[in-house]
Amino acid sequence: MKNKRTFKQIALLFMVLISVIACKKDKNEPTPPPAEVKAMTITELKALSTAASVKVPDLKKIKGIVISDAAGKNIDSKTIVLQEATGKPGIIITLDAANTFAAGDELEVTVSNQTLAQVNGEVVLQNVPVANVKKTGTGTVNPAETTISAILAAKSTFDGTLVKIAATELSGGNGKYTGTLTIKDASGTVSSNVQPAASFSETDYPASVSVITGIVRVNTDQTRIDIRKTDDVVIGSITKVxxxxxxxxxxxxxxxxxxxxxxxxxxxxxxxxxxxxxxxxxxxxxxxxxxxxxxxxxxxxxxxxxxxxxxxxxxxxxxxxxxxxxxxxxxxxxxxxxxxxxxxxxxxxxxxxxxxxxxxxxxxxxxxxxxxxxxxxxxxxxxxxxxxxxxxxxxxxxxxxxxxxxxxxxxxxxxxxxxxxxxxxxxxxxxxxxxxxxxxxxxxxxxxxxxxxxxxxxxxxxxxxxxxx
CATH class of the missing domain: 2.60.120 (Jelly Rolls)
Structure with missing residues (x-):
């Protein structure tokens, strides 16, 4: 009986020693690094939009400069417009909550497994968690100096980018920033939307204009240049009508x-x-x-x-x-x-x-x-x-x-x-x-x-x- 008990004790001790050694071995092995989230360009991201709705592959992120302006409120509070850089493409991003990102903020957005949708002529990155968006600095996007006719001829290219035109007329809204306005230059005409909650809504716009800067947006057959604030409109030579x-x-x-x-x-x-x-x-x-x-x-x-x-x-x-x-x-x-x-x-x-x-x-x-x-x-x-x-x-x-x-x-x-x-x-x-x-x-x-x-x-x-x- 004594020999049998001693054998059991020795076996138990042996098992404990093996477990300890195994634990020490596990602790000595290095933890594998997390999978790398790789950067992609906005051009590459938009190229994935081959259907009405697609999922972005795992481990992807983009970076760009905010060209919309939350403070001006002429855009939905859950939406930002991100442009890669001057002369580069931009994209519309809707978030799952309101944001306070300002024009000029440089953002890194994790887009892994997010939805890329085709919405009324625009490619939109939809319902991205605000937690996926990180400010990494500031930057500047210079607007593309172009014409309305050029924008209309390549609206998908200009969509979500900042432009500047030599405007000849701003009209509509009974002289106020409200509703849908009309912008003209020597080459054509586009619309411009003013949100009811915009900080400048219902204020008077100038009697004449010479330059207008804004973000190109597409809504089916309507192409717009939406201004972000009144500073985007340069007063022309006519001061009273x-x-x-x-x-x-x-x-x-x-x-x-x-x-x-x-x-x-x-x-x-x-x-x-x-x-x-x-x-x-x-x-x-x-x-x-x-x-x-x-x-x-x-x-x-x-x-x-x-x-x-x-x-x-x-x-x-x-x-x-x-x-x-x-x-x-x-x-x-x-x-x-x-x-x-x-x-x-x-x-x-x-x-x-x-x-x-x-x-x-x-x-x-x-x-x-x-x-x-x-x-x-x-x-x-x-x-x-x-x-x-x-x-x-x-x-x-x-x-x-x-x-x-x-x-x-x-x-x-x-x-x-x-x-x-x-x-x-x-x-x-x-x-x-x-x-x-x-x-x-x-x-x-x-x-x-x-x-x-x-x-x-x-x-x-x-x-x-x-x-x-």
Whole structure:
């Protein structure tokens, strides 16, 4: 019995010794290193998007510079836009929680096993845990200087990148940063979204713009350039815009209120601008003319301007002249007008006059704009030879003509730039100096209809006055 117990004790001790030795051996062996997470470029990442939704392989990460701006709030709080570097691709990343990453933050994003989805024309890295995102420094991405037409031609390449365009116009939103705006340059047009929660939402945007910087985004058929903050919009040379819609007309002579008084003596509008006819009493405030119902607004008054296609009444065109002295700083005027489709025009208390029918083969819509230098009328005689009477100076060379538009019943817009002193070098210098302090102008009906009546009629939708320093 004693020998059997001793054998069991020896066996147990042997097993304990083996276990101890095994443990010591395990402790002496080195721990294997974790698997390496390898960097990939954003180009390589986006190339994986070969279906509506794919998983990124394990052990992958990307690095880039944030070009969106959480502080500006013109992007969803769970979304960032990361661009690899200047001139490199970018990608939209949605996170599982709100973020505070600022433009210029350099981030490293672990993308292992994350979802890469095709969403309305964009490749989006979806629902990445914020814990997968680490700030590693700061950097700068310079926007690509390009054009709208180039962006539209390669929208998938530009998507998620920072661009800069030489903008010519920012419009929409009734002059405020709100909703969907329109950006134009010399080559085309794109949209621009302003989020309701944006820090600059509902504030006024500039009257004119010269440069706009923003992030290219794609939403199916819509391509946008979304700004991040108001600093992305560089103010242009125009600082104020006044739009004349010819509302609330009142005769300039106190106590006179009829259309005939307006025709004879001129009128003032809701916009505070004073206007008068330029010879022949040819300006007529009219509304609800059946011939023009297809392109005008019912109940709204338009200013109609008659013209003489053949000069049967002394070959003198009619004009609409601006009288207001409050034009300091006027730089340009955008005139929206159309050739009327009416076949007769009511003329005050004189009944109606027949109007020729438009023939696109030979007829056209056209206006002439002349700076008013030397007297308040600025009369010019058909075909726009400057009058030598009434103290009128020689401004014939400064008359500007619109193109000839071969369509009736459609509004078109023509912009006249106030001439410079150099452009008026042949005119009396003293008169030019006075004009440039308070530029004023007259718009003449230079249209042509080839019928037997010798009469054509144009109408104005609006006149936009652009002021600058």
């Amino acid at each position: 006044v739009t004349e819609n010819f509302e609330n007309l009142t005769a300039l002579v106190t106590g006179l209120t009829t259309d005939e008084d307006i025709n004879n003596y001129g009128f003032k509008t809701k916009a505070g601008i004073e206007w008068r006819d330029q010879y022949q009493n040819g300006i007529l405030p009219l509304k609800n003319l059946a011939g023009d119902a297809s392109f005008t607004t019912a109940g709204r008054t338009y200013i109609y301007l008659t013209g003489e296609s053949t000069g049967v009444f002394g070959r003198i065109p009619t004009g609409l002249g601006m009288l207001s002295p409050t034009t300091a700083g006027l730089k340009s005027v955008s005139i929206t007008f159309a050739l009327s489709k009416i076949n007769e025009i009511p003329y005050l208390n004189f009944g109606t006059f027949p109007v020729d029918t438009f023939d696109p083969a030979s007829d056209y819509l056209k206006i002439a704009i002349m700076p008013k230098i030397g007297n308040d009328r600025g009369d010019i005689i058909y075909p726009f030879t400057v009058s030598s009477t009434g103290g009128m100076y020689n401004t014939q060379n400064s008359v500007t003509y619109s193109p000839e538009y071969k369509e009736a019943g459609k509004f078109v817009t023509f912009t006249w730039n106030v001439p410079t002193k150099e452009a008026l070098k042949d005119v009396d210098p003293a008169a030019v100096d006075q004009f440039l302090k308070h530029p004023s102008f007259a718009i003449y009906n230079a249209s042509k209809l080839s019928g037997n009546n010798g009469v054509n009629v144009i109408l104005f939708d609006k006149i936009v006055l652009n002021y600058g320093n």
